[in-house]
Amino acid sequence: MALGLTYATSLTLVRMRLAALRHALRDSNRVAWIGTGAFLGLVLAAGTIWAATKGDTDLVAVAVAVWMLGWVVGPLFAGGGDETLKPEYFTMLPLPPRALSGGLIAAALAGVAPLVSLVALLCLVVVGGQLSVGALLISVPAVLLQLLCFVLASRLAVAVYAVLLQVRSGAVLAALVNAFILAFAAQGWALIAAFISTDVQGTIARGARIAPSGWGLVAVEATGRGDWLRVLLAVVGLVVLCAAMFVAWSALLVRRTTAALAGVRVRRQLTAPDARGAAAAKELRTWARDLLYGHRAVFAIAYGLFFCMMPLAVGWKGMLPWAGAAAVVMGGAMFSNLYGADGTAFWSTLMTPRSAQLDIRARQRAFLLVFGPPVLVITLLLTWWSQAGAWPLVLGILPALLGGAAGLIVLASVYAAVPTTDAHKRSGNPLNSGENEGETMGLVYVMLVLVSLTAAPALGAALAWSWWGVPVGLFSGVLAWWYFGRLAAGRLEQRGPELLTLLRHGRTTGEHVDKASLSSKMALLPRWRRYLAGFCLGFGAIPLFPQAVVPAIFLLNAVDAKAWFLALYVEPRWQWPVIIGMALLGLGMYAYGGWTYWQASKLRPEAQHHLQPEPQTP
Template sequence: MAVGLTYATSHTLVRMRLAAFRHALKDQNRLTWIVGGGFVGLVLAGGTVWVAGRDNDILAVALAVWMLGWIIGPMFAGGGDETLKPEYFSMLPLPPRTLATGLLTAALAGVAPVISLLALLSLLVVGAQLSVAAAIIAVPALLLQLFCFVLASRLAVAVYGVLLQVRSGAVIAALVNAFILAFTAQGWALIVAFVSTDVQGTMASAARIAPSGWGLVAVEAAGRNDWPRALVALAGLLLLGTVMLVAWSALLVRRTTSSRAGSKPRRLLSATNARDAAAAKEVRSWTRDLLYGHRAVFAISYGLFFCLMPLAIGWKAMLPWAGPAGVVMAGSMCSNLYGSDGTALWTTLMIPGSARPDVRARQRAFLLVFGPPTLLITLLLTWWSGYASAWPLVLSVLPAILGGAAGLVVACSVYAAVPTTDAHKRSGNPLNAGENEGETMGIVYLMLVLVSLTAGPALVAALAWSWWGVPIGVLSGVLAWWYFGRLAARRLDRRGPELLMLLRHGRSVIGEIKRSNLEKLPRWRRATAGFCLGFAAIPLFPQAVVPAIFLLTGNDDTKSWFLALYVPAPWPWVVIVAMAALGVSMYTYGGLTYLRAKPARGDSAAVAAE
């Protein structure tokens, strides 16, 4: 009876998942992200299979990276794919494990699991090269490994969702995420510091000990006729999957049955004018909305971790830049403020003349949240670094980048708002922001570049005239704050109803009404534009900006994966300029493609009529 119910539930949920996927393919924007992500995934899967049999140590590390991607990927991509939310089935008389099994089976019917399965075929390649018995063992090993990947992803999102329900948990989750993301960029310093010999061998041993390497351990053991070890590895995967399934089932029960009790506001608004009321409302958003607080802690923590990790090898040159790095991340994380409001935007639009006070209030709240801590961090860490030459640079860049970020976050959130789930409709997975995770990530990447560029004039002035860069930085920050805020207020005042309709109905409905020129472009051009916006940061930042900083500060001994530091003089600067030009060109092409795809004026009238 129970088995039959589980089978029927799984079969129905798989059909629902496939139907939703077919519907998603009709949305050109989502189709572009699916195709682009699928192509990148196929390339990575092909590289994993190619490594199989040539160097099993590298393969073990690659599989660990795949599992790490499954675990942390959803945390930075809107909570992962939750087409079938558990809340949809809370009224059905389904046992928790039956529902969990059905949702897990439905989750396997997607692009990401198929690509991961292709990557795990590397275990079959390894087994075929060892013996027939090893090839046979590789089949259950890769299937169990895939189930563990998906279950680990679902369990991580569930645990993360529980943490985000309380303030302390949101802070902890932000710290963990910031450390993980910073480690992906600066982890080489920790590895060099703590693994001074045989880096590859040590990493491979650690990767085999991790659950991601148990399938490879089983295949290699079978190839040596070490059957106890092979069976223990397979049993470990099976046991781990069972434990994660049980834990996920328990968290699903909590998610679908818990209720939130209302509470009285701690302090009522006492403002006497629109300006003060808007400011008080924004400050309360940052202090009471756990997602707002999570983003603030994450941004500041990321700047700290990113610049503190090189201390492991005794390099202090990045310490002064922890504050500016935190501001850049804060600007990207807050690039969709009005999109986060959702349909609550109507409360602002219904008040005549409220656009300007609301925009300025959001800017002041941003500066109040991020200004004092980043300034304190900059002063303390610059003093700790001992680099006297860094003082005019960071004190010039910080005010410029603060003002630029405060201006760009409101302008971007008005001009390029992305529809998300309304706050009152958030599910038990607070990470899930709706169906536009790909578009949200594109805006985040673009903002990383735009906010960084606002520091350009101040940085150039500081490099050329030392302390004269400070007043230039303050002036450029004030101008960016005022100008971009003015643009956002005018746009909100003139096009507020259209923005509300976008946030209410989503991009697909608005696209049908506006008949956007973007849909008339060839698919290859849309895909190319999406690829450029998604990957332009690679040549621009790690291959141009970072090595340029290394060369300017005399720290060119740390080569890592920076191409410019491996070529002889004078070619490093040639490579840096070429990479910077490539990154800027990719961002320009992608941005212009989307910018030129504007609706005709007649279409705006149609939107207003709706």
């Protein structure tokens, strides 16, 4: 009976998942993202299979470990992964936990990502075919068990992460892990170079085989040698591990759908002598008690430290002075949707007369109090440790970034608020902020660029006149803090009711129509042009920043490091032309993508009508 119920539930949920995927494919933008991700995944899968055809089983073990690592950490950066079917949707149904868990796992296997991973795991079949017929046969269940292990590990990681975010120490730990992983994605070349220089490739391969991601390969290789005990241990180990992860995830799923939040006793009343103090105290309480606020603040500061300290693995201290600046830029991006995070709680601010100015300034002061002291200490200590002559640059850029970030976060929060799930309605997965996760991530990417640009006057003054960059940075930071805050307060005073409506009900019908019309207008353009525009907007940062801005800073500061920067590998007379060329390429990619979308947005309705194909009569 239990197995029959689990099978029926799984079949129903798989059908629901496939139906949702079919509906998603009607959106040209979603199709472009899914197609791009699938293409890149298949390219990586082809590389994994190619390594297997060359007989390099060590490389195959490491590649499969990287695939499993992607399954575990990927959802942590993508809003908790794909939760088209949330467990909360089925809490009112009389389903046993095991039946619901089994159905959700089966539905998770019905998607593009598992299919791409299945193609990559065919490398085990290739290895088995090169060894013996028995190894080829054992590779088939090994592939299926390994894929199931990937999906279960991904779901369990998200569930554990969600539990950690519900306690303060866990939120801090999760932020540190998250920051290290993201910094490794950008600066991992230093650690990899250190590993290669110490000749530990064999150690990495052995570690990849010991990890659960390598047990399928171990089973295949052991079959080729006739070591049946090792085959049995590897296969049974995968089965037991999958069962254990399934049971643990089911238990966390029950906790997620049934646990109730306990009341919190107020330890100290919120008192203040005036309205200004009340606004400041309210905002500081929010930063201190909302675990997501604390998580994001720790993440931003830890990311700056990890990003700039990883090059120490190869003995390069040139990035150390910029750890504080990197933390401010990341912090400005992470807190660019303050009113969206408030949700409908914004009504209490809106109903208080003449509160807009006070609330805006209170949010700015809270940001400066949280980020200002730690990033200043980090900057001073690491700049002194690096023994680099970067004091004028650092001391000019840091106040400019702090003031710019404090001004831009409130400006973006008012002008570009993104509706998210209210704090009291958050699901058991705090990573999922609602249906507008894509808009939230888009705002984060834009803010990374905008906050960085606020340092341009101080950077130019410091490069041209050395210590004069410090007063320029102070002046530009104060100006950005004051002027952007003034704009945000004026907008909040005039359009506060509209903002509350947006946060409460989401996009209005007119806004949905405008958004859909842009998608439909883009669909009228040739497919190659749409995809090229998306590619340019997605990858224009690669030639612009790591291949132009960073090597330019290296040359100006006489940094003796090449890493993966193309301009530093050519002859000195060609270095600046390469940097300028890369900068023009990156700016050109952004310009082409933006120009394409701008042209599509200007199409008139009658033009759309004439461009649409005529319906064919049977």
